[in-house]
Amino acid sequence: MTQKNVDILVIGGSAAGIVAATTAKAFHPEKEVLIVRREQQAVVPCGIPYIYGTLECIDQNIIPAGHITDAGVELMIDEVESIDREAKTATTVSGGVISWDKLVIATGSLPKVPDWLPGTDLGNVFTIPKDAGYLEELRHALEKSKKVVIIGGGFIGVEIADELSKKGFDITLVELLPHVLQMAFDEELSVRAEEILGSAGVKLRLGCRVERIEGAGPVSSVRLAGGEELEADLVILSTGYLPNTSLAAEAGIRLNELGAIRVDEYMRTENKDVFAVGDCAEKFTFFTRIVKGLMLASTACSEARIAGMNLYKLSRLRTFGGTMSIFSTAIGGTTFAAAGVTEQVAIERGFDIVSASAQGIDKHPKTLPGVHGQWVKLIVNRESGLVLGGSVIGGASAGELINVIGVIIENKMTIHEVLTLQFGTHPLLTGPPTGYPLLKAAENVAKKLR
Template sequence: MSFNIEGLAFAVIRRKSVQAAEGISGFCQALPVRCDIIEVSLYHKKFYHSMKTYDIIIIGGGPAAIVTGITVKKFFRDKSVLMIKEEADGLVPCGIPYIFHVLGKDADQNRMGPKPFVDLGGDVQVETVVKVDKDKKNVTLKSGETFGYDKLVFATGSLPVVPEFIPGYDLKNVFYIKKSYPYIKNLAAEVADFKKIVIVGGGFIGAEVAEQLAASKIDVTLVESESLCFSKAFSPELSAIATEELKKAGVHIMTSTLVKEIIGENNRVKLVLLSNGKKIETDAVIFSIGYRANTQLAKETGLELNRYGDIHVDNYGRTTVKDISACGDCAQDFGFLTGRSDVVKLASTATAQARTLGHNLFGMRIKKCTSGTLGVFSTAINGMAMAAAGANEKNASEAGIDIVSAKFSSPDRHPGTLPDSSVLTVKLYASPVDGSIIGGEAWGGKSVGEIINIISMSIQKSITVFEMISFQVGTHPLLTASPVNNPIIRAAEDIVYQISYCKSAVRE
């Protein structure tokens, strides 16, 4: 017996023979909808029910997932897309530190959701995917519900590194900067009662959280294993500037120091033991020592992972399994300058990957303009904006890349006597062979945020310092530096001098 309810096909039989069961199976396979079989023990009945199939299923709900969904629904309007995310509300990842002061400890001020995707006709399920069957092309949710797919995208993001090797890492009041709305909402409420906090990790998130908590009159000590904060992204010069600004913001900084143990009392944090033997009294510890790709499901699915645990993908986000792609923090990066596997977990990088992936899911329509990931970093500490892109002295030396550099400073308004003027410094790094710009840094006022994007574009388009010196810019006294002293152009001009007019270029 077969019947149809609201467009869905069903079939029910009393199984009297294997032949009958095989017959109904063949019937269901011929139906225009995908069918599954549920065994019913009573009278040996089998019930065949429809499983909804989508053109695309996206696992994840962060920036990469949202941009992938938006791109597909905008340019392929007839395609059905389902996003499966674990939490109803999300957070703007880079805005998390500012919840702790600037946003009034209110996580609701930093919420991010898939509304633009839904407005374009996308579907959302707030659930957890527990299994992916890559052969049958379906996903199973924690609830037991199953959905089929034509294309599957992993955009599962990243998770904070948990230092299980440190005794006491799991004591009460030991926290992590998770990209989770309920977790951060709870943390923001709890820190209001703390007098002293130790933050472990002096990268962007750790330093920014430290600055915000110090602004809330909390006694904050930041412990960093390197000699300077921000050292994995900035040059030694800019790292020193950033570390000093963090001190000016009221943060106690202990560099070249490791946490050896977290000591508790009544299962609650009391002391932090450092590698130099010192003990710090504290009410809480916040770890911010990096993020790792959230790829356990990908591993269980049978996707290939690289040595960092990221999903192995090609330059267009395609995995080694047909019709499965990945983008964002869970996917592998290749360094733009080195071509080597790299780890850059930034929302800007994730969304760039997602746009390319979204356009190309149904055939190659957009040629990727870059051959890898260029780390473009920016922050603001104690009112000082700082940013970097590409190569600097440290990472160029580690990669065996020769560079020549120059630095120029000028007011970011003209004349510099204008009330909101600040000194803007730009440092460029170029190849001594052909003058191509391969890196840059900027620090000063808020204009730094867009200055670094000009430098980033120059690197990605292989612009040389010889071209940069004739770069035409728009200027205005209230908005920009003087056309006579544009810091990017003047720094480029200094490198031209070193390459073309000096017998030996300065190679740092």
């Protein structure tokens, strides 16, 4: 049995684990930091759909190990099988024992497989885990397939459908809700995304429940409630993820009602020397502090930075104020993005809101090559004028514009403060200063408030 002593042990080496470890080393350079992860290679989580279209191979979607080692963090390929909080040790599958002073659990999430759905164990039925070897198996299976049924119209399902459509697959996307991406976007964005998918040849079955997956050995079809049968050579289950917290639970670390590790605003568990970050850690909404199950790499990295900075000394300036949803995706060359709350969620939470939108362009003049329309919507609390949410449809620049809207929301800015913001513009990079879509949307909200 090998024995190793470190100051800071991080279990899990995907986005959250890497950021927690490198931040810890940056803020505590005298400390020895070790990441233990099972996988030799860590895939870029949000890049997984593009393995099957835009990217040529999985090797193009790997987080370089240099991000870890160049920061002065040690990487160990092994698997922690148990944690002893009292002894402050972790035991690995290879038989090693690691003693630690501070522990960060970043074990991520696992694909959710509906236990009520028959046929999920058939051949050529795949989930989307963050596992390079498994994802390579899916690639090989796709090479021998033509008819693909994707179950689930969230980001992963929609992005894979969009990518596979470029390769000429016969794709059907099945979603239980009335619209794709409905948990993230207002209806205007979802409907436009559906139009683009449909024009690319993706067949949509919306508001449909899958009854069973059928086949003798490998999958042959997917049966919907109501009797429709979809032929399938391959099925992709994109039905969400669950926190990977069995290791924490077995160590006696408390979980919440959604199965995530309970943490405070410094990302500490009830044991002040044990932190948890990323998909395995508890999430609260930014506005109402309701427990939620949202999993985003951007959120995970924010949590990881906060944990890394607070390991040895808490700072009230470095706390996590709740998960503020900031989503973006690109479908058929058009960017769809949202931050904060949708109109529906705002109303459900009890806010009295005003919303307005504006249409513009992302470069100027519009005669320039590559100009894309840019549509911006803002959602505002009627009483205070505080910006609660926003959406953008546009070109590539919309991905950064939604981050600007996210900063506006997180810093509790009112629509009146937005109207006086100074934005730099350039013909090749932004909309025109005379008709900047974000400011025009703010003007239209202000008119309604008056």
